[in-house]
Amino acid sequence: MLLHLNPSSGVPVYLQLEAQVKQAVAAGALRTGDALPSVRKLAAELRINPNTVARAYQNLERESVIRSVPGGGTFVADGVPGLLKSEKLKRLRPHARQVAVEGRQLRLTREEILKLVEEEMEKLGGEP
């Protein structure tokens, strides 16, 4: 797995890790059942405190992006089970709001903002 951290970007490292794993899953670079490195191994690889990796893994597990088998490793989970559509939308809403606010601040038109989101969807490829 290729992870790049920027320790001085103003984004907590555990959030950077979460975002990059999610992105790898969304882009198909990581598929259901793929193994993730252990907390200890990834921490050593990135030269960061294992607690930071553990925090990211816990959050990803809570969001059903990954699942860990006690004593058996960590794997990409099979989708996001058990979440209602309304719950999914609720989770995405703050991000949508931020795009809207930032877009307005930059004086972009509604069409330009929507086009941007569509382009990003394109980049991820077909529907899951």
Added chain:
Amino acid sequence: MSDFAIATENLGKTFGAQKAVVDLNLCVRPGAVYGFLGRNGAGKTTTMRMLLGLQRATSGKAQVLGLNPSVETDLMRLLERVAFLPQRKQLYAWATGAELVRMNQGFFPRWSSEMVPRLVQKLDIPMRTKFGKLSLGNQTKVALLLALAQGAEILMLDEPTAGLDPVAVDELQKTLIEDHVSQGRTIFLSSHQLSEVEQICDWVGIIEAGRLLLEARLEDVRQEYRLVIASGEKLPASASGDVVSATNDGRFFRYVMAREAERFAVELRGQGATIMEISPIGLRELFLHLVRKEETCTPGNAGEKLAHASSYS
């Protein structure tokens, strides 16, 4: 206090009239990689030496693993469980790495014989060369090998990467994570290499002229700390509350906020200020703002300069 790996309470040290360390309150959590930062002569080494019983505190107290380093019986138990890598590694120059390992292993009940060959191979340590003939990088590796094999719960490292090349630094960091921190053990290190600290540490303490200016979790610095640059008349010129530092170069006011940067910006706007920028702040920038705040004032702001100085005294 004893829940911490290292804790100090109003710890102080004076050399004659000179105050080396003043009312120091450190809290180092178990399992933390704590970067203790400061300029040359800020009091870092003196603090470490007090924690290791190498120097007696003039005031206040310290606890390391719940033990008091200024009590003789505590100190003996403490030194079995803490390893120290001083800047000047005073190991026997005439002894080879292998001989140093033989000399050391008898002293430490938790010595790990398994770890020695593994680290020798992983770090490519020449064990048959006399310590005095080794390069600085290899001397550091030998000293680190002895410290890690000791099985210490806390590693205290005084400028561990000074004089090392980037590859050696990278190897050192990896080893520290793999063979120490991953076991839930603690590191307390001093350094000037802020980018290295930002990478490996999860806590920082910044000391200047013997006083602790800041102690924070680095993830909080990333998430909450912001630099607010504003222009305007009669804006606040000293640090207080969430304002960690305030400087004014005659044109712009620069505020380092520990939290609530947006709300502070709204307040400033209310006072007629124009906000130029609100941005995240890296460790290097944070460090410079904290320890150099006097120098960034122009002579015309002498009054404000005094205000800055008094806000930390």
